[in-house]
Every structure is written in structure tokens, then in C-alpha cells.
Amino acid sequence: MLTEVPQAISEAIKIAPVDPQYYGPDDDRVTRFVDQTIDTWSNAEPELAGGLNQLKDLLTPLEQEALTFYLASTAFAIADAAPPLEKPQQEIKERATGVTLFKNLTSGEIESERDAFRTTWQTVYPENLSFAATATFTRETVLSQPEIPDLDAKLAQLKADFAAEMQTWKDAGKTPEMRDMLSMKLKLESKYPNLKDYMFDLTIGDVDLVSNPVEPEYSDVPERMGFTGEKLWRIDQRAKEYQRLLRRAGVNITGYQPIPLGWNALITRGLDYLGHYGMNGYQNEGCFMDYGGSYAMDRAFLLAKRTLSEEGVTSPTALFPTPGFMMMKDVAENTGLKTMELVTKPEDHFLPTPDKLKEILLAHPEIKILVLTPINNPGSHVAEAERIKQILDMLEGEQQFKDIIVINDLAYLGTGDKDQNTQLGKTLNQRRRRIDVLAWTKLLGRPGLRCATAGTPDPEIAKWVKPVARNVTLAISYPMQAETLAVLDFVKLEDMERLYQLYRHRQEKMIETLKLRPDLFDIYHALVTTWDAALYAFVPLANGVDPLDIMPQTGLFGTSARAFYASVFPDIPNYIRFALGKQPITEQTIDRMRKMMS
Structure with missing residues (x-):
């Protein structure tokens, strides 16, 4: 009993x-x-x-x-x-x-x-299929690499080749983008296979918790996130279970979908996550999911454009504060939207100020869409709730701004301080005329798992979600949805928070290491941003230092601030962004960084 x-x-x-x-x-x-x-x-x-x-x-x-x-x-x-x-x-x-x-x-x-x-x-299965008696989920420590003869001379040659590559770009007047940097890294690794550990992959905002052992104090993270051990196996099995259940229930999982909004269970998981940080009130008919943040943003732009068109606005412009992830500006333009940039300043933590925003909106009344990334790439800072409140109050207080649709790109919501995130979410929630986009990719440590949830609390926007969906795609992959839902069945909020702690740990270690070269990195600059979220370090460079000189002198592959602006402005700050999702910052790594920096 x-x-x-x-x-x-x-x-x-x-x-x-x-x-x-x-x-x-x-x-x-x-x-x-x-x-x-x-x-x-x-x-x-x-x-x-x-x-x-x-x-x-x-x-x-x-x-x-x-x-x-x-x-x-x-x-x-x-x-x-x-x-x-x-x-x-x-x-x-x-x-x-x-x-x-x-x-x-x-x-x-x-x-x-x-x-x-x-x-x-x-x-x-008493004989054929069984588990080990015990399970260990942490990765084995990599054995120490053999000592490299004439290391100093070889590193000097590597730095010389670095410098030659960079000079080619300088002579061409080109700012290399992230894929250019990755191609160069592969080229040099091929030439210097024994020196791979002295070239640090900090360029693209990828996440990789399995190719290299993570920091010992965070050795539980790969298993907690479902990348290793029994949890990985259970997630794979669960994804198959979902497809099995659907087939047995008579659902055609390989066919077209009449209204491709995505699985309601996945949408609900996204709304639950948003609700954890104080964002709620979404319309039942106003939510959808899509292939990662870029596709969800594309659909959000189309949704905003359709809403405005039905209200008589035929040629709206979308405003993007920069620096930012400029692919989203391209995505907006591909929908037929016009775009503009609002350049922000380091002293404002790369966030728009209410006064500057009001000035540009008054000067350009065609701006009807405002894109906010309150936890910014590259800035890596949780926007102060008070700053966001000032912006939203300004929009609400001016009659000519009330029809502006705010699209919140929330790719990093939850990273950083929990209370700050909650206050931020509650503040963002005060504006009804908005669309929120939550990409699972960085939050689950799976950039290749293309899944995002989006929603609006505004019924005037929500009523166009289904009509827009019919014009966007014929189906959303069932296997992708099954995998994402399986991950979310086993990877809980406390597991994600542990991953965010790893991101924060790497930020702190990286900034501390960069202090070794004050001639290159102006870490103590009064206008430096606060690194407290996401998985980047956006670092000011010393006066006169070219971002393209950083790689030859340190082996740190980063991305120049110029890559985060669509246009050339005279006052682009002299910064470099380091992405911290792939490269473990162990004591061994720090020793090698010091060696390259010396």
C-alpha cells in the first residue's frame, strides 16, 4: 500500500x-x-x-x-x-x-x-544489453603534452607568420570577419601542428563542451548539459520516443504542416523560461517557434512588417543599436525592411540612451521597429533595468512612438546575475507592443541545434502570426523539435545556470590574464564595459593598438569591434571581442597564453 x-x-x-x-x-x-x-x-x-x-x-x-x-x-x-x-x-x-x-x-x-x-x-535484456556497474560522467584529464624542442624559436616564427597574414589584410584595407579568422587559424595549425595549443580559438561565438576537457572545477557541466554519459544516451532515446509516440498516434511526422508554428510543448517550454525571468502575458495565438534565433528574428520582422502594413505603414524602418550582431540587420533587410544604426558608447555599456534614441526617432519618423538586445553581443553586459525602463517610458510617453514595435533579441537571457536578469525581464514586460525572441542555442550550449521560441502579448500583432507562418515555410522539422524537447526534458534550469557559471568563470579568468599586457589591453580604462553575462569579453585596446596586431603578439584569435558595425563611423571604439564558448581557460591554458604574450 x-x-x-x-x-x-x-x-x-x-x-x-x-x-x-x-x-x-x-x-x-x-x-x-x-x-x-x-x-x-x-x-x-x-x-x-x-x-x-x-x-x-x-x-x-x-x-x-x-x-x-x-x-x-x-x-x-x-x-x-x-x-x-x-x-x-x-x-x-x-x-x-x-x-x-x-x-x-x-x-x-x-x-x-x-x-x-x-x-x-x-x-x-539480462545478457545482451547492460549498463556499467557505476557511471562516471566527467571527462578524463588530458595528459601533459611532450616538451617541444626550441619552443621559443618556433613560437617566434609562428608570430612572424601571424604578422604576415595580418599585414596582407591591412594592405587590402580589409577587416577580417570571423570566418576569415577561422580559416587562417586552420592554415597555421596545418603548418604548425605541434603549436596548436598556442593558438587560442576565441573568434566565433560557438560553444563546445566535448572536444576539449573543461575546467576541472566545472567538470560536471558536460554531463549536466547532456553532452556525455548516461544523460546523453537518455536524451537520444527520448528524442526517438517522441517520434515513436507521434507515429503510433497516427501523426505523419514526415509530411507538411498546415500551420507551421512548431510544437506547442516546445513553445510552452520557451514561455516557461521567459516567465522565470518575469516575462509573461503572451497571447495564445501569438507564439511560434523556428530554426534558431536568426529564423525566428526573420519571422518576427515579417510579423512586425505585416502588422504595420495592416495599420497603413507601408515602408517602415528598423533601428539597430550598434555594436551588435550585424547578421540580424541583414536578416531584416532580406525581408524588405529598411534599416538604420544607432551607435552606442562604452560609457553607456553599449546601450542606447533615452535622449539619443528620442533624438533619432524624432528625426526619422519612418522608424517603426526598434531591435533591443538587452544582454548584448559583443558587450556581454546585463542591461540595467532602470535604463530599459527609461527607454520604454519614453516610447510610451510620446504619442508618435506608441506604434513602434519593439523586438527583443533574448539570446542570452539568464546569463549573468539572476536577480539582474529577473529585474530586466520584468521591465521589458511592461511594453505590450513587442515581440520576444528566445533562442535556445547558447542557453543549452548547442549552437547547431537550431531552435527558438518567440511570442507577443499584443493581440494586434498576434492575429497575424498564422497568416505570416503560412508564407514562411511548409514545415518545421520533427526530428529537430524532438531533439530539443528531449534535451529540455533532461536539462533543467539548474543545469543551464551551471553552464552560465562556466561562462562567467571564463570571463573572469580571461580578463585577469589580459592584464599581463597593459600595453595592449586597456583593462583599467574608465569607460570599459562591465563583463557580467553572455559568453564574451569585449575588451578596450590601448591607445594606438590595431586589433589586427593582437593575434601576432598573443595568439588570441578575436574579432575587431569594426565587425559589429554595418557602416564605418569615425568614433568606432578600439575594442576586440573574445568569444569564450569553445576554449577552456584552464591553468594550463593560461600558462600557454602567458608564454605567447611574453
Whole structure:
């Protein structure tokens, strides 16, 4: 007799899958299929039926639904791990697996969901498929590299080749973009394979937690984020489970979709994350998902453009504060929007001031879309809630600005101080006429997992979400959605926060190391930005230092500030951005950086 919820059941509910497509009673095929499956098993297995009935008095309806989904999908996953039997035998195997799993979850002798899962697996496959007795999720420490003969002379030659490459760009009057820097790095690594560890990959804002061991004090991060160990395996299995459930419920997962808005479960996960930071009130019909931040921003621009067009604004302009990720400006222009830049200053933490913003809006009444990146790339700073409030109050206080649509690019929401993020989110939430775009890529450490959620609380914008969706794409990949939802089933907010701590740790270590060369890096400059978020360090250079001279003198591959402006301005600050998602900043790394900087 169960008198309290077993720990293993609580853990199973926490990671349970959901109905990915549930939009209401008219579209609940997966839920109905799962319920019917568990009912069939219960009718054939009185012990299962009795145990589930006992739990009804201990669980909420939502928890009961989660347990039902967990039992069905996990039993299918285990039973389907071997080649399928004839249908009647396969159904018996699935039911027996579900019953065994439930017994293990509720036995009282097995304390965790993980152990219940393992025990069930080993019961079904006692000889052929089994787990290791213990699991270790941290990566092994890389052995020390052999000593390199004549290292100083070889590093000097490497620096000379660096300088020659940079001089070629200088002579051409070209500012190399990130891919140019990566190509040069590969070229030099090919020429100097023994010196790869003295060339530091800090150019592109990628994240890689598996190619190199992370810092020892953060060795738990790869497994927590689902890149290694048993969690990686469970995520892969769960992604397959989602597709299996949809197929069994009669959903054509390879066909076109009438209204390609994305799975409701994924949209809900995004809204839950936004809500954690005080952003809410989104219209039910005003939300969608797309392929990463760039595609979601593209759809947001089209949505803003359609809304304004229906209101009589036929040729709106979008305003982008810079420095910023200029690809988004290109994305806007590809939708037919005109664009303008608003150059911000270091002393303002590269954020627009209300006065300067008001000045440009009055001078250019055609500006009807304002793009804000309140946690900025490259600036790496959580915008002060008070500054954002001043901006939004100014927009609300002027009649001619009330129709401006604010598009918030929230690619780094949550990185940095938790309270600052919450205050920022609550402040952004005060403007109703907005579209929020939340890309999962950097938050989950998976830039290649192209998935983003977007939504608006404004019903006048929301009513155009479906018409725009029909003109954007015919379908959104089910495998991509299944993988993202699987990751979010197992990677929880506390895991993401641990990743953000790693980003912050690297910022601090990087800035401390750069202080070794005050002739190059003006770390103590009075106008320096505050590095407290995202995964970058946007660093001021000493007077007269060319960003292209940094690589030859330090081996640090970074990106010049000029890459974050679409136009050439006379007062572009002399900064360089270092991206910290790929290069571990271990003590060994710091020693090599010091060697290259000497």
C-alpha cells in the first residue's frame, strides 16, 4: 500500500515527456493514444491498475498525466531497443516492460528513477544489453603534452607568420570577419601542428563542451548539459520516443504542416523560461517557434512588417543599436525592411540612451521597429533595468512612438546575475507592443541545434502570426523539435545556470590574464564595459593598438569591434571581442597564453 510518493516516481515525473502537439481537445491524438495504452495494460495487469489507483490520491492530475507518459514512452523505448517481434508478441513485451518498470519505481528498495530504469533494462535484456556497474560522467584529464624542442624559436616564427597574414589584410584595407579568422587559424595549425595549443580559438561565438576537457572545477557541466554519459544516451532515446509516440498516434511526422508554428510543448517550454525571468502575458495565438534565433528574428520582422502594413505603414524602418550582431540587420533587410544604426558608447555599456534614441526617432519618423538586445553581443553586459525602463517610458510617453514595435533579441537571457536578469525581464514586460525572441542555442550550449521560441502579448500583432507562418515555410522539422524537447526534458534550469557559471568563470579568468599586457589591453580604462553575462569579453585596446596586431603578439584569435558595425563611423571604439564558448581557460591554458604574450 503506497502512503507517500516514492522518490523514484517523483524523479520520473520530473523528466517525463509531454504531448508535443497538444493544442486542446481537438488535437490530442498523442495523449489519447498514451491513455489508451496504459488503460489496456491496466486491464490486463491488476497489480499495475492497483498501484496507479493508489497514486491517484497522492498525485495531482498533471503529475498523473506525466507518470502515464513516462511509463508508456519509457517502456516503448526499452522494448524497442531490440529488433521488433511479431505485433502480438511485441505488444506483450511492451506491456511486461511497463509493468516491470512501475514495480521498480514503486518497490521502495530502488531509490532513484535512474536505478529503476537500469534495473528494468537489465531485467528485459539480462545478457545482451547492460549498463556499467557505476557511471562516471566527467571527462578524463588530458595528459601533459611532450616538451617541444626550441619552443621559443618556433613560437617566434609562428608570430612572424601571424604578422604576415595580418599585414596582407591591412594592405587590402580589409577587416577580417570571423570566418576569415577561422580559416587562417586552420592554415597555421596545418603548418604548425605541434603549436596548436598556442593558438587560442576565441573568434566565433560557438560553444563546445566535448572536444576539449573543461575546467576541472566545472567538470560536471558536460554531463549536466547532456553532452556525455548516461544523460546523453537518455536524451537520444527520448528524442526517438517522441517520434515513436507521434507515429503510433497516427501523426505523419514526415509530411507538411498546415500551420507551421512548431510544437506547442516546445513553445510552452520557451514561455516557461521567459516567465522565470518575469516575462509573461503572451497571447495564445501569438507564439511560434523556428530554426534558431536568426529564423525566428526573420519571422518576427515579417510579423512586425505585416502588422504595420495592416495599420497603413507601408515602408517602415528598423533601428539597430550598434555594436551588435550585424547578421540580424541583414536578416531584416532580406525581408524588405529598411534599416538604420544607432551607435552606442562604452560609457553607456553599449546601450542606447533615452535622449539619443528620442533624438533619432524624432528625426526619422519612418522608424517603426526598434531591435533591443538587452544582454548584448559583443558587450556581454546585463542591461540595467532602470535604463530599459527609461527607454520604454519614453516610447510610451510620446504619442508618435506608441506604434513602434519593439523586438527583443533574448539570446542570452539568464546569463549573468539572476536577480539582474529577473529585474530586466520584468521591465521589458511592461511594453505590450513587442515581440520576444528566445533562442535556445547558447542557453543549452548547442549552437547547431537550431531552435527558438518567440511570442507577443499584443493581440494586434498576434492575429497575424498564422497568416505570416503560412508564407514562411511548409514545415518545421520533427526530428529537430524532438531533439530539443528531449534535451529540455533532461536539462533543467539548474543545469543551464551551471553552464552560465562556466561562462562567467571564463570571463573572469580571461580578463585577469589580459592584464599581463597593459600595453595592449586597456583593462583599467574608465569607460570599459562591465563583463557580467553572455559568453564574451569585449575588451578596450590601448591607445594606438590595431586589433589586427593582437593575434601576432598573443595568439588570441578575436574579432575587431569594426565587425559589429554595418557602416564605418569615425568614433568606432578600439575594442576586440573574445568569444569564450569553445576554449577552456584552464591553468594550463593560461600558462600557454602567458608564454605567447611574453
